[in-house]
Amino acid sequence: MKTQRHSLSIIQVCLLTNLSTDEYLSDQPLSSEEKKYYDECKQYYYLTKRPLISVSDEIFDPNVAIESYILKFGIDEDCHQFRLQNFLNNICSMLNITTHDISIKNIQHGSTILETEIFGKLESKDKALKIRVMYESLTDKMQEELAKLNVFFLYMGSIEAFAKQQNYRSEIKLNPQFNRTYGPGHTYWVGALNDGRDRGDKPYYCPVGWQRNSLYITDKFRARFKGWCICYHGTKFNFGLAILLSGLKPADCAAHGEGIYASPSIIYACHPRYAEIKELEPKHQNEYFKNGKYVQFVLECRVHPSNIKVIGPETLGARTTIDSNMSNEEIEWVIETNAKKIVDFNDVDAEMICTGIMIRVTEQHPQSLPDSKWWSG
Template sequence: GDISDPHVEELPVMFELKADAAFMNQFKNNSNEVQERFIESLCQAFSIPRGKLRMKNIDCDKAIICILVLPPYGKKVVDSLNGSTSDAVVRRNAVNRCFSDINANVESVTLGEFALEVEGRLMDPRWNKNYIWSSDNRAEGEYWATPIIQGGKPYFCPSGWKRFGIKVATDGREFDSKWGTWNLAYHGTQGEYASSIITSGLKVSMRGCYYAEGIPRVYVSPSIEYCAHPRYARPWEKTTKNGETIWYQLVFQCRVNPTSIKSITPETILAMENKNKKVDPNFTNDELEWTILGREDQEFIADDIICYGMMMRSIKDDPENFKAAKWWLNSDSRCYSSKKSNKTS
């Protein structure tokens, strides 16, 4: 999920419980002050001061309890849940006891705001980054004007996106030794597939352009904006507690083995009458689709493509009005409709 700096911002933590309507109603009604007892026991489990956790919301229908961890204690909770502290196992066991003490069972824990089903243990917050539009305020994030050459191909700053690191290596040295010379690319997807991609790799398709049906393949692109097209990264909207609507998109940042790129081909989204319109100012339209072929028996490609970052974009308006997304309106009508979105709140 969207884990902003937990040292300075509130950290939402969502617990999905085993469905039990009677328990959820008792919890929501705060029978016998069960909420206060639960919050106090969680504070003890995470070893943070009383009053630094508070209830955010309770969804009886979905059996979800969401709490907020006040800064600066969110980092301690993140580290405890993703296993990056020496006593993480002890902490997680203590959290489980908090639920057993109130006769509840935890099915999953989600950190952050986006409501993505991604387990904290799969993420590596050390590599979280915010990419900004200019170098005017470096305190807000990273920006570079000249592309970085990565494996012989340009890597442009993905301005307007946030990266949430995926745990693929113990440190930067190991990452560079394994994939430092590989090309950088992106793969657009939908939020519900995030956890599967992180744990298994990118699922091959048996259909698509440029290769015969039945040949397993995965498509990636050097352009994050091309991958952000709703055909790949369908936006979803969420209503905040203040009634504000925010749209989100998810694209995976990958390293790709250069020897596995079987073809570099043109985009397949623009309408025929708009083929002269540019998708991304950083690339020609003829180099936007890279094809990586899989083996006959391969369902997922996880050896030649490493997904190491979840790129998230939030937009406080309909994405159609977003400057970087204006090119969507040049799409073939079979690829884009402004009504292709999900709503969650």
């Protein structure tokens, strides 16, 4: 199969009635990192019934000038059965772009991986603005429509940032020696843990009822993150699967101001306003999450005390003590993001890093658990 040597604009595509996908298949194979990434994206797609959306943070930075931006689609379809023209016509309509805004670069094997250049005729700042508007228009409904086109992944940004993203992902590893199940009969303690290990200047309490899936960060973790505190960030089910793949978007509107919300209390962080309760379909109960019907994700994170810009009271209107280990007046933190619109927890230079995924899988609804009584008063 010959590699396509030139781009084809959609205005040309629309003039063709028998466009052959094979003409644009690239001989270049996917890298092992990219292939693994797409496999993970597919698992997300199968569970959530929507594509994983990823965007490079440079489109939010007016001081960064990028000459070329791409849209990269992962499509869960045999590339030899893929109808390119129909797909592109649907995408143009869905994303509200015109036929001269986009050009085909190549198609790679691995389901169907379609790379296009977007807004090639515009100035760099105008490209970034249009892509930002496009990204912010991707509502839940639109993501569902993309899924109907078998899109399991969509990336918006520069090709350089995408390559960098893959390098970060290739460095993420599970660190099973530090996996834990917390509770009586497992890893358990009462009060603040004093085992001599450095966890900054904030106390660390047992996250009873949760299972920790540890992530490898760096060989010199204790030296690199000396003085960093443990905190938790509750998240939606979809985001729990996606955050480590495409970064975390900070809160735009919040009671304490802009930034990422976190808490030293997993009891507070797992409130359904922060950590979505997902009822699993029967076919996924054994395949992905054993011995349970409901699942919640909370991210275990580390943050340097200097990046905690607000330590404030709870904002959920609780009428009783939330966590007996701490005051309701100091249970919510806002983490400084230095004006970043996308904070990548996989970047060791980020203001806040993710050290583990906390998972709670229960047969009964979490609202009926003892630690959840404060939800209703």
